[in-house]
Amino acid sequence: MTRRVAITGAGTVNALAQDVPATFDALAAGRVAIGPMDFQDIERLSIRIGAQVRDWAPEARFTRQELALYDRAVQFALEAGRQAVAQSGLILTEDETLRAGVVMGTGGGGYTTIDDAYRAVHVEGRNRVHPFTVPRLMHPAAAAHLAMRHGLKGPAFTVSTACASSNHAMGLAFQMVRSGAAPVMLTGGAEATLCFGGLKAWEGLRVMSPDGCRPFCASRNGMVQGEGAAVFVFEDWDRATRRGADILAEVTGFAMTSDASDIVLPDPDGAARAMRGALADAGQGTGAIGYINAHGTGTAANDRGEVRAIRAVFGDTPPVVSSTKSMHGHLLGAAGAVELLAVVMALRDGVIAPTAGWRQADPDCAIDMVANDARRARVDAALSNAFAFGGLNACLALRRA
Amino acid sequence: MDGAYLTASDELNSRVIAILAAQALREPSGLTAGTTLESLGIDSLGLAEIIFAIEETFDVMVPFNANDPDAETLDLSTVGSVCAAVTALVHDQKG
Numbered sequence: 001m002t003r004r005v006a007i008t009g010a011g012t013v014n015a016l017a018q019d020v021p022a023t024f025d026a027l028a029a030g031r032v033a034i035g036p037m038d039f040q041d042i043e044r045l046s047i048r049i050g051a052q053v054r055d056w057a058p059e060a061r062f063t064r065q066e067l068a069l070y071d072r073a074v075q076f077a078l079e080a081g082r083q084a085v086a087q088s089g090l091i092l093t094e095d096e097t098l099r100a101g102v103v104m105g106t107g108g109g110g111y112t113t114i115d116d117a118y119r120a121v122h123v124e125g126r127n128r129v130h131p132f133t134v135p136r137l138m139h140p141a142a143a144a145h146l147a148m149r150h151g152l153k154g155p156a157f158t159v160s161t162a163c164a165s166s167n168h169a170m171g172l173a174f175q176m177v178r179s180g181a182a183p184v185m186l187t188g189g190a191e192a193t194l195c196f197g198g199l200k201a202w203e204g205l206r207v208m209s210p211d212g213c214r215p216f217c218a219s220r221n222g223m224v225q226g227e228g229a230a231v232f233v234f235e236d237w238d239r240a241t242r243r244g245a246d247i248l249a250e251v252t253g254f255a256m257t258s259d260a261s262d263i264v265l266p267d268p269d270g271a272a273r274a275m276r277g278a279l280a281d282a283g284q285g286t287g288a289i290g291y292i293n294a295h296g297t298g299t300a301a302n303d304r305g306e307v308r309a310i311r312a313v314f315g316d317t318p319p320v321v322s323s324t325k326s327m328h329g330h331l332l333g334a335a336g337a338v339e340l341l342a343v344v345m346a347l348r349d350g351v352i353a354p355t356a357g358w359r360q361a362d363p364d365c366a367i368d369m370v371a372n373d374a375r376r377a378r379v380d381a382a383l384s385n386a387f388a389f390g391g392l393n394a395c396l397a398l399r400r401a
Numbered sequence: 402m403d404g405a406y407l408t409a410s411d412e413l414n415s416r417v418i419a420i421l422a423a424q425a426l427r428e429p430s431g432l433t434a435g436t437t438l439e440s441l442g443i444d445s446l447g448l449a450e451i452i453f454a455i456e457e458t459f460d461v462m463v464p465f466n467a468n469d470p471d472a473e474t475l476d477l478s479t480v481g482s483v484c485a486a487v488t489a490l491v492h493d494q495k496g
Contacts, residue, residue, distance in 0.1 A: 209468070263446070300467065300468045
């Protein structure tokens with residue numbers, strides 16, 4: 001039996017803010033959290049801007065023993081998960097805990113843990129690293145710690161599909177709740193790759209902007225990286241309504257496709273098939289969609305290709321589009337999760353977050369783009385795109401609750 | 402070309418050509434100044450590898466952003482233009 005899927009809780013830590021209400025405020029205000037970064041060896045990087053989480057203060061949130069086990073990405077995930085569960089007011093029966101689970105997305109896993117450990121042995125010549133280095137750096141760490149903390153004993157795993165990781169993760173969580181395999185899933189993404197090694201690896205690809213992220217703008221010159229997490233409670237709709245939960249939005253459809261063409265260059269056909277697939281899965285026509293949260297990285301190739309894909313799906317009257325990466329940066333494996341907040345805000349509050357920093361129209365990106373100032377509109381349904389290196393595409397469809 | 406009479410510029414050019422030829426899986430002798438990188442089948446990833454090889458070989462920084470709309474200032478379209486660009490970078494950065 002197919003069930004409906006409600007979002008009953010949301011939490012986040014990102015460069016804009018460290019909870020959902022303040023993140024909504026920042027998104028609605030078009031505030032940009034991109035600026036000079038601060039970490040060891042940054043003077044050896046050619047790109048020194050990013051959307052870094054400031055004033056994080058992990059010591060105030062976690063015990064010393066916990067911090068020995070928690071990479072920065074896990075810390076973000078646990079705080080986001082705490083907020084989401086608190087908002088949902090979730091209480092599970094013992095039987096439900098055996099089927100409830102976690103699916104998280106991450107691109108890099110414990111990247112700063114790896115960076116620190118390699119620096120210790122390769123640069124500083126030390127002969128040992130912290131004994132918990134492996135459980136800190138492993139990709140499934142965030143999912144495992146969320147399961148432990150919230151007593152979720154059903155399916156728990158991490159999806160890693162580069163920049164589409166959290167959309168793939170949330171899509172799988174959606175399918176599990178819809179199918180009845182799980183009554184409740186925590187899902188989203190966490191990423192913390194803003195460290196010397198993480199950025200140095202990206203430098204070589206020559207796709208990062210030295211001065212800002214301006215998706216779909218003629219002056220765009222690349223992506224800007226961010227960090228953080230967002231976690232959601234996906235819950236069986238009937239269960240949520242029975243207990244009188246406040247439903248933030250409904251997840252209605254999901255599709256994933258592969259370009260099967262190039263390891264870095266996107267093929268608009270794969271993106272278009274993902275959007276069509278999500279609409280078909282949701283049983284919604286193109287006319288119902290009032291907003292698309294674009295993948296919109298600010299690279300020449302993505303933005304041009306994404307607009308072509310949107311036009312291929314929606315024809316001459318595409319819905320309103322924006323890319324909030326212009327504000328919170330590109331969170332790689334957590335991008336789709338933080339961006340789903342903008343979708344929830346559009347559906348719930350009727351406020352469409354803008355593409356900040358936008359200057360000038362690009363004929364290759366002809367689209368109804370919300371530039372710089374948020375737009376008020378009643379949005380009944382929306383899509384959220386994520387297109388990863390490798391041509392791995394994941395699109396979610398949501399509806400106003 | 403007689404190696405005994407290589408000038409500094411010939412030496413630089415032959416090293417650049419060797420990098421391009423290796424990326425294109427061709428013999429260096431088959432490349433001329435007018436050969437385009439596109440005709441050698443070099444795509445955006447190939448170009449990133451070439452820039453890496455140039456930076457490592459000549460110890461220079463190549464100011465190239467694949468997304469910069471003003472990228473025409475650095476012409477990397479032909480074998481000759483890449484040689485000229487590297488010559489200028491080495492001159493500017495290594496004096």
